Amino acid sequence: MAPRSTYRVQMRPGFGFADAAAIADYLDDLGVGALYSSPILTPVKGSTHGYDVVDTSRANPELGGEEGRQALVRRLRELGLDFVVDIVPNHMSVEVPAQNAWWWDVLANGPASEFAGYFDIESFPVLLPVLGSDDAIDELAIKDGKLTYYDHEFPLAEGTATGTAREVHERQHYRLVNWRRAGAELNYRRFFDVTTLAGVRVEVPEVFDATHAEVLRWVADGDVQGLRVDHPDGLADPGGYARRLVERSGTWVVVEKILEPGEPLPESWGVAGTTGYDALREVCGVFVDQSAEPAFTGLARELGVPVDFAALVEECRQLITSTSLATEVRRIANHVVGVDAMSARRAVGELMVAFAVYRSYLPEHERYWAGAVERVRTAWPELAEAVAAIDTQVRADPGGELATRLQQTSGMVVAKGTEDTAFYRYSRFLALNEVGGSPDHFGVSVEEFHAAQAAREADWPAAMTTLSTHDTKRSEDVRARLAVLAELPDEFAAAVRRWTERVGIAEPTLNLLAWQTLLGAWPISTERMSAYLDKAAKEAKVRTTWVDHDEEFEAQVQAWHKSVLDDEEVAAEVAAFAEKITPYGWSNALGQKLLQLAGPGIPDVYQGTELWDLSLVDPDNRRDVDFDTRRALLGRLAGGWRPPVDDTGAAKLHLVRTVLRLRRERPELFTGYRPVRATGPAAEHVVAFERSGLIAVATRLPVRSPGWTGTDLALPAGDWTDALTGRPAAGALGDLLSDYPVAVLVRGQA
Incomplete structure (x- = not known):
């Protein structure tokens, strides 16, 4: 069963299980349905985010270990809160080999290691790009039965410890090489271009069992009620993995899958939906004035900023395939049959550049693969033969090595080329440059917004929705303020x-x-x-x-x-x-939050964003949250205080508390979806929808609004109360939005 809502916390040294337990009563008072945690299995020591797991068999000791985890679970149970945990199936940290017992054994024993098949290793010896230069091989030493390079330590295979350090090094199942060789020569799969995160072959049943046993135990014991899956596109078989996880866990599962506009999530996966970047694009986009596009394009062009997004994306992706991910391109090209190596590499690289989405799921979403093939054939006629050979091989064996590697890597190229390069170069209008966003689509119309929400309610009603995450380029409130510039x-x-x-x-x-x-x-x-x-x-x-x-x-x-x-x-x-622009930004921020919280899906609140939060990309968005201030303001709200919209952010807290409590106490209100229309001179400045006995009303484009005189909302028959003010509500927007730029109407008494 899906939680009513979630509240995301970043677990790390300094904010562990005991700290999470200490804010559980605050989350309960806020109306939260579930605590939603970043990864809590054991990562490399000192990890500030938890995605660099080294041991999947135990809870992170730096967060409080198993005892602390159990204490947190007990506290959540006392309050009736669910626990949703982030898991990382794609990779493990190999930054400090001695901390990862599986990787250490692989380095010591090579192909004979019982864990050799756990990691996605192309060949032995494994290249480890840790040396400062090619000549640094002379700086190796033997110490305490280990091969060392300054602070780095590596195991020695049995019977190989005699001779100089250089000689010993040549006898190992690994080779220490210049760190600059990683982009072109690495022979194990990574997480994107991060050499310290080695890909795990979770598609192998034995590896799935070994990496998921502890998490599945937590679920079976009733300690965890939901799972968030990190980076499924990096897996060999995301659909097979998702189906296995859903079957084995029997719980609510959402996947961090970034969908392009119009791209569907494969229904065959059996998950509840995505983690909500698609909703973020829709919700934030409807507050952007689309008529401003020519002006922003003109300014960018005048200043010398690129304005052809498609051309820029192609350029940035080609940069990635030729540099940081060149080794992945080479590895894929090695599996192409009947084509010379140079042509195979070029064709593979251009196919990755040409993907319209992050990944094609063959054969289910074959059209995306076909589209990439056609684009490369058209753009590069000299590669037609090589592309045809690749296409034939992929279609003949969509689960084979070539097809699998292409699909695993296309998402890496899109993410590194588009999100992590083009989004920083295409600075025309930053409110649109967000994970899951489309910067070349200048905002979202009201009709497009309504269509997307209706589709979510019909197809993915238990998917997560979000406005801010640990991965967003800027927080929801920064985007809300930037939207004012339009x-x-x-x-x-x-x-x-x-x-x-x-x-x-x-x-x-x-x-x-x-x-x-x-x-x-x-x-x-x-x-x-x-x-x-x-x-x-x-x-x-x-x-x-x-x-x-x-x-x-x-x-x-x-x-x-x-x-x-x-x-x-x-x-x-x-x-x-x-x-x-700040007051207008507050209006947009409240509107965004209401549409997300009241709309279809399971809304997530990122830590601290129940007040104004002007964070930028990580690590800025992982800063400490002042829960004491939030707790004090929440206490005043519980006493009946109706805060003004000001720089304290208490108005946002009031909105979040109101809607989350309604979701928890009256879940029947949050089903169905129907647009509610306005008439009058300011009709385009409001976006509203009805669920089942609840209507959400939000102001949009507040700067240009002529005022609400003569503009009315077509409320369905019945008595309506605004849950934010406690006052009876009618259709006149001048009365309805006199205190706040948003309203939460409930049929009868709120």
């Missing part, structure tokens, strides 16, 4: 021109990104802003990268925020502009 395109453009002339960043794409970020997150410390811009510059890979640094440029980027603050005129203008 209603002030000319004013924004004029300001950016002035500011850029005085203290702009020399690289145009980063410059436009920086000004939007500054307005979206204002006020923000120099430390946070500089850290964000440093990451953005390296992800964009225009002037500097994570691998090849332009230190002079990076220093300029680091100093930019301070230079803005030091220019009194610019700083004053930025502050004034941010102050102007």
